[in-house]
Amino acid sequence: MSSTPVLLDNAQTQARSEVLKDKILPAMLAGMLGLSLLYAAGFAETAQLHNAAHDGRHSASFPCH
């Protein structure tokens, strides 16, 4: 009887780490990649990047200039 909660706990911990590995980590990594791309294309103030992406930034209505 006393072992049931322990077993449940183990199962829960395992399920949680599966969710972490299968969903949370891949999603966070993809999200960070996305943010870096958006930063470079939309916000970085380097003059060359700004000038190359100028029309795209105006079109997307990002604060520009």
Place this chain on the structure above:
Amino acid sequence: MFNLTTFRELVVAALWTGLLAGLLLTAVQQIQVIPTLLKAEVYEEAAVVPNAENSHEHHDWQPENGWERTFFTAVANISLGVGFALLIGSVMCLRDRPDNWRKGLLWGLAGYLTFFVAPSLGLPPEVPGTEAAKLADRQSWWLITVLDTGFGLSLLAFALTRTNKFFGVVLLAAPHLISAPQPEVHSSVAPAELVQSFIIAAVFANAVFWLAIGGLMGQFYKKDL
């Protein structure tokens, strides 16, 4: 380690989505966005008074008008497309992958409201040569509005209790109650019709862009049945 297959599926779907949506946006921009920008630039250049803040831009490299400029705009559009698709895909992965492209359109609509409509209510799309508040202030307001709207919309869509849904509405309204940073005097060297025409063009182009991102992610990143 983490599940590499999930990550790869998401990234591949986002790359295709961003490529196609970015190319589509580039085509749509040729209808009204780009012609309006180019017209506004003529006014901007005619009105240019050399000052310390703007002068650096004119000495640095910039793409030649014509194909070169269009090419770099396409690259920027595709990068924005892939970036947005990665963000929306990561939320789909956490929440629930869409069943089909029609479900994807709803995600696209949410992205459009979050990243374009909400910030544009306070800071409308601008042609070059428009007087605006300090860039850093506008960027902060933009970022806060986007985060706030995204969170508010997800509460409104997914929260289980009425109280939390109501809280979502409060979040949606909050940045507009604070109101966006505005310049001391509103003015633009471009005539008012150009300013208006650019807003309409951007509203339309971004709607197409976001519906394409949502629909394509719905197709490329749908649930395995």
